[in-house]
Amino acid sequence: MKDKMMIIDPHIHMTSRTTDDYEAMSEAGIVAIIEPSFWLGQPRTQVGSFQDYYSSLVGWEPFRASQFGIKHYCTIGLNSKEANNEALAEQVMELLPLYLHKENVVAIGEIGYDDQTPAEDKYFREQLELAKELNMTVQVHTPHRDKKAGTIRSMEVCMEHKLDPGNVIIDHNNEETVKDVLDKGFIAAFTIYPKTKMGNERMVEVVRKYGSSNIIVDSSADWGVSDPLAVPKTAALMLKRGIDRKDVIKTCYQNALDAFSKNGKMKESDWLNPKGINQSILYNDNSVLRGQEPRVDADQIN
Template sequence: MQIIQPHYHAIARTAQDYERMAMSGVVAVCEPAFWAGFDRKYPETFIDYFRQIGEFEPTRAADYGIRHFFWVAVNPKEAENPELSREVLKKFPDFFEMPNCLGVGETGLHKSTANEAMIFEEQVSLAVEHDQLILIHTPHLEDKTHGTRRILEILEGLPVDRNRVWIDHAEEHTIRPILDAGYWSGFTLYPITKCSPKRAVDMLELYGRERILVNSSADWGPSDPFTLQECVCEYRRRGNSLQDAMEIFYNNPVRFLGQNPKFDLPLLKVEEMREEAEAPAEQPAEEPADRA
């Protein structure tokens, strides 16, 4: 089965992850910009980080036959410094020009402070101005309920096309308002702190698969990129077809991300893949007698 990892922080992972992902069917990864574990002091540090995920990571992924795409953003924690954030935002349009940049993400909120909200709004506005996709981080743990509500309130006042906005890290208590408002919703699978593969499949059973993305968001903390494959297995174990699994774990990312023409992977149907696999191989042309 072919899988797309729509949210993956490759910069924090080893090449062995790429190798294992390739062996387990992953054909593309998308890398949003995120917090490095410490607050950066200089705009140039962000710019080099964007260059690393935009220029270098695709070469690592390509070694294993995986397509790599990226996003640019100032993450919510560092958005607490508006002066620094605005200097970085000025450089976004340069990255929007790159052939593998999908848009602005992951922006969003962390503690839902006034500065975070202001820079979040500015980043969304910049994305809209440049016709970019938007990926939004919702806060962790005890801050998620309030932060998700604030994000929806802020977006309400902005001229966004909701079908081009993906609000990530949803769980049972936040998914409904996101979907009801017409946005895409993401489940992020973590060993401890966010959603588990089993709970993600529960939510798929409850809400259906429309406008839902599932990702494992591997990063530098306790995380496991293969929770995505675990989720595929759990989904299939409950009797769902291979095509249904493909719709969620491959075709839905194509549907959302493909709204940016740079993400040019095709929608797949299992039946067509089978026909292609079963088609007789073309016979090689007969060799001329004098070379026999």
């Protein structure tokens, strides 16, 4: 256990995952995660569904993660796909400030472009202004179609709004976009998927070519075909392929910690000096155990 590398997955959608995933993630060395608010696979049709979803990201999910020794943080925002329903988007924008001050919210995100429509542009800009007003980090979703143009446009808009590039994480990068992102001073995050976006073999070569500064590895594991262990697997492959351990630590742990801890809510001490696990406690009278014997660490016994 001493030699196990600590891992942060700074982009994973645990709302879509099971408790088995939490168990496996903990065993693989994941000590902290960041869960961005995102599209759930079908459109939400009323503001109350956003409110319940955001509430779960600051309530139920942190509890569920804690039951397996993982510290849970999140980012809150109106995602690009749902920005196109403008009547609903206006209501969501009024809702956001109620959640951005919650204790585990470390950034506004994931926001940006999907089809690069005028509505997406409007609400992306409004949320960038909100980030400036609240001095918050921004997590940007870059479009899956027309990737390079959309990534460049995302950065240009951030600069138009005078955001510090060092406080903006540009996610879903690939080999085509990474140089532009790094050259402009933004933080480049890479989503490791089994079949699409970035594979872990390709990620190894990106780190070999560009080094480890301002590069973050994440899984973005969600309701689709994806892998909640993508970050520890990529870390292991980097080491196997001869990437220096210090560079693996930076890309799979330290850079994420540095990027998302700027508002003071994400603290390394949360997992370096953790409270023990007590699976006998409940959240709104609910347990994740379904009748299993609860784990109660020694420091949790009264």
